Amino acid sequence: MHFHRGDKDDKFLLNLYKRLLYPRMVEDKMLKLLRQGRIGKWFSGIGQEAIAVGSTLAMQSDEYILPMHRNLGVFTTRDIPLKKLMAQWQGKITGFTKGRDRSFHFGTQDYKIIGMISHLGPQMALADGIALADVLAERQRVTLVYTGEGATSEGDFHEAVNVAAVWDLPVIFLIENNGYGLSTPKAEQFRCKNLIDKAIGYGIEGVQVDGNNILEVYDTINRLATDLRKNPRPVLVECLTFRMRGHEEASGTKYVPQELFDEWEQKDPLSNYENYLLEQGILTADLILDLKFQIKRDLELEVEAAFEAPEPIANAALEEADMYFPHQPKIIEKGEASTEKRYLDAITDGLDLAMQKYPNLVLMGQDIADYGGAFKITDGFTSKYGKGRVRNTPICESAIVGAGLGLSINGYKAVVEMQFADFVTCGFNQIVNNLAKTHYRWGEKADVVVRMPTGAGTGAGPFHSQSNEAWFTKTPGLKIVYPAFPEDAKGLLLSAIEDPNPVLYFEHKYLYRSLMAPVPDGYYTTEIGKAVTLARGSKFSIITYGLGVHWALDYLKTHPEHEATLIDLRTLQPWDQDAVRDAVMATGRVLILHEDTLTNGFGAEISAWIGEHCFQYLDAPVLRCASLDTAIPMNKVLEEDFLAKSRLSETVDKLLKY
Structure with missing residues (x-):
């Protein structure tokens, strides 16, 4: 040598x-x-x-x-x-x-x-x-x-x-x-x-x-x-x-x-x-x-x-709290002025305002720069913020989610767009093992939002239509939001970006251009973890989120004889247990509705929680209305039969017969 x-x-x-x-x-x-048995493992x-x-x-x-x-x-x-x-x-x-x-x-x-x-x-x-x-x-x-x-x-x-x-x-x-x-x-x-x-x-x-x-x-x-x-x-x-x-x-x-x-x-x-x-x-x-x-x-x-150093003392409350970087959000109230916006435009508005507020915010995703993204949500952003902060990525979901965490470690914020929520499988490891566990393991924030264009209703088939939120709701360390209205889409997105913890932001593709409603002007935030009650009635309660909210509204509109309480969860991790408990106590009958498949969908968690904590208030079993336990078909007739909406009426009838 x-x-x-x-x-x-x-x-x-x-x-x-x-x-x-x-x-x-x-x-x-x-x-x-190691030979003395004083340590148990060593990588030499x-x-x-x-x-x-x-x-x-x-x-x-x-x-x-x-x-x-x-x-x-x-x-x-x-x-x-x-x-x-x-x-x-x-x-x-x-x-x-x-x-x-x-x-x-x-x-x-x-x-x-x-x-x-x-x-x-x-x-x-x-x-x-x-x-x-x-x-x-x-x-x-x-x-x-x-x-x-x-x-x-x-x-x-x-x-x-x-x-x-x-x-x-x-x-x-x-x-x-x-x-x-x-x-x-x-x-x-x-x-x-x-x-x-x-x-x-x-x-x-x-x-x-x-x-x-x-x-x-x-x-x-x-x-x-x-x-x-x-x-x-x-x-x-x-x-x-x-x-x-x-x-x-x-x-x-x-x-x-x-x-x-x-x-x-x-x-x-x-x-x-x-x-x-x-x-x-x-x-x-x-x-x-x-x-x-x-x-x-x-x-x-x-x-x-x-x-001689002390051993850890088991403290379940501390362990659970340390899954997340400490964050006490100050809710920014919305103003009185508003503008009619599509669901899609509300997301664009939220991203635009966040880019203005946070000069250290970087957007990353496939085709999001000059092309404006597959759904044109970031159209025009490169001319305002430059290609340094609005970055087209190679087709490599794992690396981009990981790069988002790297940006956070080095003082930046990141919003990563999955072109379709289905493609998140290619970045799954980075989300559930890096983003989710980083703070718990060594106290570092993971200031990353992953945008998830999700859901069916457009005949896009098994690889562009999945509702995969339940893959992540069981992963400690992640926050999951799922807005159903343009106003919430903007407010929850801004809250997600402000939060230094990893947030998966589900946005329903079917609602992008089909739903328009007043959206407050300017910068405001919507509290993560807080549900909203959209209707109050005494017969039964529907607990839902995402597109399920609109199915429920349509059903109640055509069945005015059913006076129901309707809860839009808006956030799935953490979720609003108080709102659910209040709904159960008020009606005694509960239907959980979601677009995801029935088995092991997020509704199963809510149902189990109600059975465990609210059994004494129930007048009937908790029923779930969900999509078929199959992959999502492309053909419109097959897709409509797959979706939970096709079984909503019969499930309500079943609930009310108890």
Whole structure:
């Protein structure tokens, strides 16, 4: 292994050695603790430390790094106290996640480190969003994100690199190629000889380095970062290295040929660099002993202090509250003046006002820029706010949702449009595992709204008509709104954008141009979690939302003999239990109506809650009226039979016969 010091002085070279030695000694300590049964799990990065240490030192302290679970050197090089890290690994209350997550599954704004989730690739899209925020704010910064060679097979890798390439984002995508994804060798992971060959397909630069040579890693990342700060663009860096331990200690290493261990042991990053410094007279045997003694002494103190730290105390109320970033909305009342607007125009109006109020708000989605979106909701926005803030995206829902979270982490707000709510499946992981869990895990907000054009009635078939709100209402950490009227569409959208928590905003496509009503002028907000009572009667109650509200109104209009209470929930997470309870108490008979399929639709949750909390007020079983338990057909006759509306009258009759 050849080292080229360039213009680095002895002090710098010695500091590199200390930074390299420290995580190795931490690893040795962790392996001893594992054998002693004092810790339960460990992902070892022995043999790969030069990548984490060298690349981290090449970054500025205010630049974000997104590491993996074998990058201990990132955390130690950013000077996070071992006591704090140890508390995190042991699930202590003093850890970064308060015992809620393990390993390096956390982030910290204090050290500008954003950890991974177990699904690997998704953190690369977060890097895109972080870098985009820097570009928009005209900050000359670079974002560094790590991934393994195995994760380069994931769609998240492709999407994130492609977005960064198209948008010229200053991201260094660093691949740690250690030859194995758990036990699967690289020959079974990909066909290309070198992973930097993948850069060709994205039209970006690819650089391959010896990942065990700390000077080569440092010099390469430093050179690239310096250039990218002035000339923003992504670069793919492949660091060749080897994992000297198992994927985790329990996995073992029997699947790796012994000759590979023999070969890579000769390339050990620490011993090679140590020998180089000894040869150069920068390091002495006595100094090595002194350094190891000091580190070992400090390690013992830090580790034992972490073991003595308190365990979390179970508190269900606190756990539930911590699913969301604290937010006490100040409701902005609507004015008296109003204008007749279509449902669609009310959404446009809300977005327009939010863009004016929040200069850090970015809209992202397919075809939303000059084209104005599939439904023309953002038509004309690029001329007002520019393509920097109104961004056409490649067709990559996962990366764009992830980029939205990255924007939020770096001080921006994001509204992401799913061209159709059905397409959210392609971004599902980012929503339910990143957006929803980020605050609970490490206290960071996820200031992202995902717009969901939803619903049937237009003969669009199984892939453009689904009502999929129930996929998300069971996911803690998300808020779900579903307006039925233009006024609420505007007010709830503005509330969603003001809220620093992730909000899925369902907007019904059928209502876009078919529904017109007075919409208050100017900026106002509608409270999230508050239902509205549209009619009051004593015979029975209909609890519904979305298009179901209009089905119910039409039914009651044609059946004036049925004096019913009608509740429009407007919000499904959180939902207004008080309004539902009042309706049950007032009528004793309840029908829950929604467009979604019957089985496991959101109505099942409301029905269960009523049975559990309001049983004594019921005069009949709670009935649900929902769509068929099938996919949504395209043919108009079949679609009408599928929808709950076709069974509303008979369900009401059944309810009233009890």
